[in-house]
Amino acid sequence: MLDILIICGTRPEIIKLAPVYHALRNCGWARPVWLHTGQHGDMARQMLACFDIEPDIELSRAGDSLAQFSTRCRELLDGVMASRPWSLVMVQGDTESTFLGALAGFYHHVPVAHVEAGLRTYDLSRPFPEEGLRQMVSRIASFHFAPTARASQALQAEAVPDERVFITGNTVIDAQHWVMRHRRIKRGGTGRGHLLVTAHRRENWGSDLREICYAIADVASHHPELDILFPVHLNPTVSKPVHAILGELSNVHLSGPFDYLRMQQALIDAWLVLTDSGGLQEEAPTFGVPLLVLRTETERPEAIESGCARLAGTRRVSIVKQIEDLWEDGEAYAAMARAGNPFGDGQASDRIVDLLQGALEGGERRREAV
Ligand SMILES: CC(=O)N[C@@H]1[C@@H](OP(=O)(O)OP(=O)(O)OC[C@H]2O[C@@H](n3ccc(=O)[nH]c3=O)[C@H](O)[C@@H]2O)O[C@H](CO)[C@@H](O)[C@@H]1O
Numbered sequence: 001m002l003d004i005l006i007i008c009g010t011r012p013e014i015i016k017l018a019p020v021y022h023a024l025r026n027c028g029w030a031r032p033v034w035l036h037t038g039q040h041g042d043m044a045r046q047m048l049a050c051f052d053i054e055p056d057i058e059l060s061r062a063g064d065s066l067a068q069f070s071t072r073c074r075e076l077l078d079g080v081m082a083s084r085p086w087s088l089v090m091v092q093g094d095t096e097s098t099f100l101g102a103l104a105g106f107y108h109h110v111p112v113a114h115v116e117a118g119l120r121t122y123d124l125s126r127p128f129p130e131e132g133l134r135q136m137v138s139r140i141a142s143f144h145f146a147p148t149a150r151a152s153q154a155l156q157a158e159a160v161p162d163e164r165v166f167i168t169g170n171t172v173i174d175a176q177h178w179v180m181r182h183r184r185i186k187r188g189g190t191g192r193g194h195l196l197v198t199a200h201r202r203e204n205w206g207s208d209l210r211e212i213c214y215a216i217a218d219v220a221s222h223h224p225e226l227d228i229l230f231p232v233h234l235n236p237t238v239s240k241p242v243h244a245i246l247g248e249l250s251n252v253h254l255s256g257p258f259d260y261l262r263m264q265q266a267l268i269d270a271w272l273v274l275t276d277s278g279g280l281q282e283e284a285p286t287f288g289v290p291l292l293v294l295r296t297e298t299e300r301p302e303a304i305e306s307g308c309a310r311l312a313g314t315r316r317v318s319i320v321k322q323i324e325d326l327w328e329d330g331e332a333y334a335a336m337a338r339a340g341n342p343f344g345d346g347q348a349s350d351r352i353v354d355l356l357q358g359a360l361e362g363g364e365r366r367r368e369a370v
Contacts, residue, residue: 001031002087002360005110007077007101009039011047012172012279013092015260016116018051019174020090023349029357030087033057035080037073037097043234043257050260051178070096077104086110087360091141092171094119094127094134102137111142113356115171118144118151119278119299126203126297143359145352147171147282147343148302168351169344172282176264177346185264187287193271195219195226195323199242199294200233201276208314209238212294213245215319216274220249223327227251229266231258272326274312274319281309282343290336292322300343308339 004024008017024032034053036044038061048055057080062072073096081089081104089105091098092115105112114137124132138144144160146152147170155165179185199212220228230246232239232254246252258266264283267273273284273291281300284291285308292312293303303309312322326333 002029003084004030004032004088004090004356005035005080005086005105006032006090007035007037007097007104008092009037009044009073009097010095011040011043011257012277013095013097014044014047014051014053015175015279016092016171017090018047018053019171019178019349020115020352021053022051022178023353027353027357029361030353035059035077035101037061037069037077037100039069039073039095039097046257046259050183051175066096070100073097073100074103077101078107081105081108081110088113088143088356090115091137092116094130094137096129096133099133099137102140106140111360112137112140113143113145113352114138114141115145115352116147116151117141118146118153118155118165120151120154121297121299123297126295127201127299128203131299143356145348145355147348150302166351166355168355169346169348170282171344171348171352172279173286173341173344173346174349175260176283176286179261179264183261185261185268187268188265189269192226193269194266195228195272195274196266196270197228197230197274198233198280199274199276200235200238201295204276204294204314205237210241210245211314211316212274212319213242215316215323216252217246217249218316218320219323220246220252222324224251226271227253229253229255229270231255231263231266233257272323274323282341284308285339285341285343288337290326290333292319292326294319302342306339306342308336308341310336 024030033056035057036055038059059076090113091101102112144165145168152165152167232242268287270289276294281303291309296313312319
């Protein structure tokens with residue numbers, strides 16, 4: 001049995017690694033060990049519980065700042081790496097925990113598998129710091145699991161060896177299939193459905209977030225019959241302006257973050273999604289729900305190209321216009337709803353586990369032979 005250390009710390013990483021963890025537990029040749037870095041607290045606990053995951057190792061978070069978290073986490077990870085002869089470190093995406101996990105494997109000469117590799121904007125300031133973190137992980141990883149052909153091409157253009165890059169689909173679709181199978185999520189609402197909003201990305205903090213909120217306020221007062229659900233990120237930089245601008249509007253329903261099941265139910269019952277989240281861009285098309293991206297660029301152009309999403313930017317006028325266009329134009333809306341999901345088919349985790357078995361068990365056999 002090969003010991004595989006899964007290192008992650010934020011809500012989206014947990015969602016996207018949970019199906020890989022379950023696939024590894026069932027594969028018969030690997031012993032996955034789940035390490036939670038503590039980067040997210042309550043939001044992470046919600047997600048772990050939803051996917052029936054009890055972390056094997058839990059690091060305690062030091063301090064509120066990213067620098068304090070990072071310094072302590074790096075030291076603790078060093079101890080974990082030294083505690084056993086790990087066969088592989090697995091990380092996902094582009095967070096501080098992703099980078100620290102990959103760095104820990106790299107320093108201990110343990111191969112690193114990067115799930116959701118090759119997403120790029122090539123603008124180090126957008127998204128910040130994620131674009132820089134994921135590029136650095138690509139320099140030190142040994143296995144690059146690209147969700148799409150475009151992500152794989154980006155890695156090849158950066159001279160990552162072809163035989164190290166595998167197109168698998170995005171594991172978030174597997175996570176959705178997992179909750180549909182194990183938690184029975186299915187469409188429940190009647191009528192047009194609600195507008196579902198999330199906004200939390202660092203590059204939208206400040207005036208862009210306020211513009212987004214004013215746009216929502218405009219739409220809410222223009223369509224009093226439209227319910228607007230907005231689960232608000234816990235970071236006060238986000239929650240304060242959101243509550244100040246939208247708190248008094250009767251058809252805008254502000255709440256804390258949804259647990260994953262509630263989010264998937266809200267997604268499947270939505271008329272439209274308005275978001276700057278990466279994961280939601282990948283999830284909405286699974287349920288045929290059109291989405292408007294609250295950013296000026298996206299590292300997921302597949303959504304725009306396949307027609308399930310449009311870029312709405314972050315200006316009040318343009319966001320309102322795009323929502324109103326879809327409200328009026330039933331045909332354009334239906335075309336978006338029919339576009340399908342370009343990010344995966346729900347089989348990514350099984351592909352990852354099969355590919356790793358070939359690569360790692362082969363290496364193990366070669367070591368035994370010498
Ligand atoms: C630059 C960038 O795009 N980076 C992304 C970023 O993540 P993100 O932007 O997707 O982050 P969030 O929006 O926090 O999470 C989304 C998930 O959370 C669920 N959700 C959300 C709100 C809620 O109230 N309840 C929930 O359950 C939701 O359904 C979805 O699955 O980091 C990831 C890890 O490295 C990367 O993979 C990913 O590229």
